[in-house]
Amino acid sequence: xxxAPWIIPxxxxxxxxxxxLLRSSGRNKSQGYGWLSTxxxxxxxxxxxxxxxxxxxxxxxxxxxxxxxxxxGFNVEIAFLTxxxxxxxxLVVTGISTLxxxxxxxxxxxxxxxxxxxxWIPLFVFSMIMLVISxxxxxxxxxxxxxxxxxxxxxxxxxxxxxxxxAATKAFLVNRVGDFGFAIGIILAFHxxxxxxxxxxxxxxxxADERMLTAIALLLFVGAMGKxxxxxxxxxxxxxxxxxTPVSALIHAATMVTAGVYLVVRLNPLxxxxxxxxxxxxxTGTFTAFMAATIALVQTDIKRVLAYxxxxxxxxxxxxxxxxxxxxxxxxxxxHAFFKALLFLxxxxxxxxxxxxxDMRQMGGLWRKxxxxxxxxxxxxxxxxxxxxxxxxxxxxxxxxxxxxxxxxPAGSALSVFHGAAIYWLFYITGLAVSxxxxxxxxxxxxxxxHGTPRNPELHAHAHxxxxxxxxxxxxxxxxxxxxxxxxxxxxxxxLIHGYLxxxxxxxxxxxxxHPNTLVLALISTLVAGSGLLIAFGAYGxxxxxxxxxxxxxxxxETLFKQKWYMDHLGDRFTVALxxxxxxxxxxxxxxxxxxxxxxxxxxxxxxxxQVRRIHTGQAQNYALLMVIGMVLTIGGLxxxx
Amino acid sequence: xxxxxxxxxxxxxxxxxxLGVLIRRNAIVMLMSIELMLQGANVTLAAFSKYxxxxxxxxxxxxxxxxxAAEVAIxxxxxxxxxxxxxxxNVDQLDSLHG
Numbered sequence: 001x002x003x004a005p006w007i008i009p010x011x012x013x014x015x016x017x018x019x020x021l022l023r024s025s026g027r028n029k030s031q032g033y034g035w036l037s038t039x040x041x042x043x044x045x046x047x048x049x050x051x052x053x054x055x056x057x058x059x060x061x062x063x064x065x066x067x068x069x070x071x072x073g074f075n076v077e078i079a080f081l082t083x084x085x086x087x088x089x090x091l092v093v094t095g096i097s098t099l100x101x102x103x104x105x106x107x108x109x110x111x112x113x114x115x116x117x118x119x120w121i122p123l124f125v126f127s128m129i130m131l132v133i134s135x136x137x138x139x140x141x142x143x144x145x146x147x148x149x150x151x152x153x154x155x156x157x158x159x160x161x162x163x164x165x166x167a168a169t170k171a172f173l174v175n176r177v178g179d180f181g182f183a184i185g186i187i188l189a190f191h192x193x194x195x196x197x198x199x200x201x202x203x204x205x206x207x208a209d210e211r212m213l214t215a216i217a218l219l220l221f222v223g224a225m226g227k228x229x230x231x232x233x234x235x236x237x238x239x240x241x242x243x244x245t246p247v248s249a250l251i252h253a254a255t256m257v258t259a260g261v262y263l264v265v266r267l268n269p270l271x272x273x274x275x276x277x278x279x280x281x282x283x284t285g286t287f288t289a290f291m292a293a294t295i296a297l298v299q300t301d302i303k304r305v306l307a308y309x310x311x312x313x314x315x316x317x318x319x320x321x322x323x324x325x326x327x328x329x330x331x332x333x334x335x336h337a338f339f340k341a342l343l344f345l346x347x348x349x350x351x352x353x354x355x356x357x358x359d360m361r362q363m364g365g366l367w368r369k370x371x372x373x374x375x376x377x378x379x380x381x382x383x384x385x386x387x388x389x390x391x392x393x394x395x396x397x398x399x400x401x402x403x404x405x406x407x408x409x410p411a412g413s414a415l416s417v418f419h420g421a422a423i424y425w426l427f428y429i430t431g432l433a434v435s436x437x438x439x440x441x442x443x444x445x446x447x448x449x450x451h452g453t454p455r456n457p458e459l460h461a462h463a464h465x466x467x468x469x470x471x472x473x474x475x476x477x478x479x480x481x482x483x484x485x486x487x488x489x490x491x492x493x494x495x496l497i498h499g500y501l502x503x504x505x506x507x508x509x510x511x512x513x514x515h516p517n518t519l520v521l522a523l524i525s526t527l528v529a530g531s532g533l534l535i536a537f538g539a540y541g542x543x544x545x546x547x548x549x550x551x552x553x554x555x556x557x558e559t560l561f562k563q564k565w566y567m568d569h570l571g572d573r574f575t576v577a578l579x580x581x582x583x584x585x586x587x588x589x590x591x592x593x594x595x596x597x598x599x600x601x602x603x604x605x606x607x608x609x610x611q612v613r614r615i616h617t618g619q620a621q622n623y624a625l626l627m628v629i630g631m632v633l634t635i636g637g638l639x640x641x642x
Numbered sequence: 643x644x645x646x647x648x649x650x651x652x653x654x655x656x657x658x659x660x661l662g663v664l665i666r667r668n669a670i671v672m673l674m675s676i677e678l679m680l681q682g683a684n685v686t687l688a689a690f691s692k693y694x695x696x697x698x699x700x701x702x703x704x705x706x707x708x709x710x711a712a713e714v715a716i717x718x719x720x721x722x723x724x725x726x727x728x729x730x731x732n733v734d735q736l737d738s739l740h741g
Contacts, residue, residue: 618740621672621733625664 005063005080008047008090009129012097015040015122023115033118034105041101041125045094052087062135062199069138076196081135085504088330088497089132089262092337096254097125099473103345104246106469107352117157117244124150128255132262137186137196140263144182144227147256148175154251155243167239174236178226185219192216202269210274217270217277220263221284228260229311230318231288235567237311241303245348248303253310253344254337261317261333265326265505272324272508279423282322282403286427286434289315291565293437297444298561301358302347305445309384310340312434316399319427324508325402327501331489332395334497338480339383339392345474346377350449352470353463357456360445365454369463374450376474381446383481385439386529388522391485396435397525398489402507403428404521432528439532447540648689655682669730673717680710 015037023033061083069076101121108114127146134140148171156168190196192212193204205213224230229237240252251257264271264281271278289312296308313336320329351358353370367374379390386396407424454460465471488497498507539546551558563569615626655678662675684703691699721730728736 616740618737619734620736621664621667628660628664 003063005051005082005133006065008044008051008094009126009133011040011044011047012037012122012125012129016119016126019115019119019122023119029112029114031105031109031114033115034101034108037118037122038098038101038105041094041122042098044125044129045091045098048087048090048094051082052091055082055084055087073194074190076136076138078139079135079197080133081198082133083504084500085262085266085330086133088334088501089258090129092258092334093125093128093132093255096337096341096477097121097128097250099476100246100250100254100341100345101125103249103348103470103473104244106467107246107348108244117154120150120153120157121246121250124154124251124256128259131259135198137189137198137201141179141182141186144223144259145179147251147259148172148179148227151175151240151251151256154247155240157243157247161242164242167236167242171236171240174233175226178223178233180222181219182223182226185216185223188212188216188219198266201267205269205273213270214274214277217267217274218280220267221277221281224260224263224318225284226260227263228257228314228318229288230260230284230315231291232567234288234292234311235571238304238307238564241301241307245303245344245351248307249341249344249348252307253340257310257314258317258333258337261314261321261329264318264321265329268326268505271321278322278324280322281318282424282427285315285318285320285322286430287315288312289319289434290430290437293434293441294557294561295564296441297437298558299441300360302350302360302363302445302449303344303358305360305441306340306343306347309343309438309441310336312438313340313384316396316431316434319431320399320402322427323399323402323406323424325398326505327498327507328395328398328402330501330505331497332399334488335383335391335395335481335485338477338484339380339390342376342380342474342477342481343384345470345477346373346380349373349466349470349474350377352466354456354459355462357459360448362456362459363449363454364452364456365450365460366463367450369460370450370465372465372471373474376471376478377450378446379478380481381442383485385442385533386435386525387439387533388526389486390482391480393522393526393529394485394489394495397522400428400431400435400525401518401521403431432525435525435528436532436535439529440536443533443536444540447536451541645689645693649686652682652684652686652689655679655685657682667732667734669721669724669733670718672733673714673721676717677710677714680706 018036019033062079062081064077064079066078067075068078101118104117104121108117111117124147127143127150131140131143131147134143152168152172155171156164158164186196189201192208193201195201195204226233237252237257241248243251271281292308292312292315296305296312299305299308313332317329317332317336320326320332349370350363350366350373353366353373354363357363383390383392386392403424407422407428489495535546538544560566615622659675659678659680659682662678663672666672666675684706687699687703687706691697691703724730
């Protein structure tokens with residue numbers, strides 16, 4: 001398998017081509033498209049597993065497919081890099097994609113146009129695989145854009161809705177802003193290193209000076225901010241919930257939004273040599289995590305809660321990166337993929353049962369009606385809230401642990417090469433606050449949806465559990481969400497995943513820092529998460545007046561969170577007004593200067609020719625005169641100046 | 643009777659003829675001026691032929707006279723035909739090619 005890694009992206013591409021070509025106006029309602037997509041993506045997953053197994057033999061890691069650009073000093077090939085990091089990402093991508101595709105076959109079964117859906121889903125899976133398996137920045141960028149395109153197509157899947165179209169456009173445009181920085185970063189990297197290939201860049205890192213490295217690192221991170229929805233480029237992700245729930249699960253929770261995390265982790269040798277960039281990444285991640293968690297606390301739409309939760313958890317992944325612990329970021333990426341996809345699919349189950357109702361204020365008391373959905377959702381929620389011993393606990397705890405280690409690094413140790421280590425205390429405390437809020441909003445969501453008295457009895461009466469095609473993926477994901485963390489992460493910082501990723505995505509060595517008591521840290525995070533859970537239980541399970549207390553203690557906070565920290569208003573003011581002003585100036589310039597020049601040239605020609613026209617008197621004698629004058633001048637000139 | 647004397651006469655004839663063509667407004671006077679130019683050339687030819695002892699000049703004069711006669715005949719015929727439509731006494735008025 002290591003000799004033919006191209007099989008992995010090829011299978012979904014075939015599914016895309018077949019579904020795209022076979023669909024016609026009469027046959028769009030068959031479930032066959034979904035099965036074809038699921039089957040081929042599952043084949044891709046099998047191929048990935050085979051790749052994983054054969055990777056131990058340590059044969060060649062790079063596979064060149066095709067020489068794309070060969071122009072003097074600039075050479076780019078379409079090539080695949082299959083190391084441990086790639087394998088981990090591919091397992092996550094293909095695994096979750098298979099389960100989501102299977103779920104979607106059931107979820108979209110009533111849709112009249114589902115063949116279109118199952119044309120775009122394999123195209124997305126293909127693009128994501130190619131993104132992860134690339135061995136150079138340019139190829140990654142091409143597929144970065146492709147996944148953005150698929151996201152646009154799938155968010156706007158129900159294009160008859162204006163809100164869906166607006167959301168799809170917003171997603172693409174905000175992404176484009178990040179891509180601007182990304183592109184400049186790639187250009188700078190090529191300018192500095194003469195190549196865009198990872199391996200060759202890493203070999204030449206020593207020759208660049210730190211400021212240039214930091215600049216490249218930050219610019220590439222801007223791209224990651226756009227794709228992974230970090231502040232201020234996070235605004236597209238909540239709107240992206242306009243797409244069908246399987247899309248939200250696959251693209252906006254488990255795979256596409258993790259591409260930014262993957263990018264930075266892939267380039268970790270570059271980032272390790274640019275500590276200021278890591279500080280910026282950690283700060284951005286922490287702030288995003290905090291902000292998104294506060295907004296999630298006051299959302300009423302179940303999918304919006306999960307969307308902001310995703311933004312928040314992605315922030316935590318970037319915090320791990322900023323603390324130099326790349327393995328931990330990937331670990332959290334993997335566990336998050338499991339439980340977030342699980343939660344999204346579970347919410348889809350609820351929405352499906354309630355005939356497309358998404359507002360939690362219309363829900364309640366569903367645990368009796370949807371027992372399987374409830375159980376899986378509850379386990380997913382416990383994983384998200386990082387309750388021991390579920391998956392989220394292991395990875396989230398490690399994120400906080402590495403931040404703590406950074407914060408306590410004594411001056412002069414290997415770690416204090418990261419400037420401003422003391423600020424990591426702020427990150428750690430904020431991380432704890434995020435933990436409380438995560439548990440709180442998660443269980444607020446669970447209690448509001450599944451417990452209490454049903455607030456809409458009519459909808460509640462018709463609610464029914466989902467068919468097996470939707471519940472089997474839920475069950476499989478639950479196994480991952482519960483067990484994967486323990487399987488991969490015990491003992492902390494020395495588990496299976498740490499050993500596996502030691503070279504591709506290392507943790508910058510923690511020796512030299514007083515090694516913290518991991519047990520104490522774990523207890524602290526469990527207490528913190530548990531208290532969040534209890535708060536939610538009290539407020540929404542038992543009806544204690546906690547929200548009222550919160551409103552009195554922190555007046556205005558609720559409005560701030562409900563208004564999403566006024567990001568939409570700021571966006572309006574800045575981008576819209578600015579663009580309108582720029583457009584007005586451009587219009588003025590166009591009319592006055594450009595048109596002026598063009599029209600002016602025309603009238604100048606007219607004036608000039610009007611004067612020259614006067615030679616044509618129509619009188620033959622004048623013409624003869626001119627001839628004589630010319631003759632005299634010519635002969636005179638010849639005679640005088642020969 | 644030096645050569646330069648004959649040449650000056652020839653040049654004078656030619657110049658007067660040229661000026662006449664350019665300045666006079668009567669078409670018949672223009673034709674006469676053109677004839678004058680031709681005669682100026684003839685004088686020059688004859689002078690060179692005498693002083694270089696080459697008969698070629700005399701022969702060319704005979705040719706030139708013949709051509710001049712034919713040309714005048716045709717020119718006058720055109721003028722007669724033209725005079726029925728346009729006033730040939732003032733060629734300044736023949737400006738329908740004015741643009």
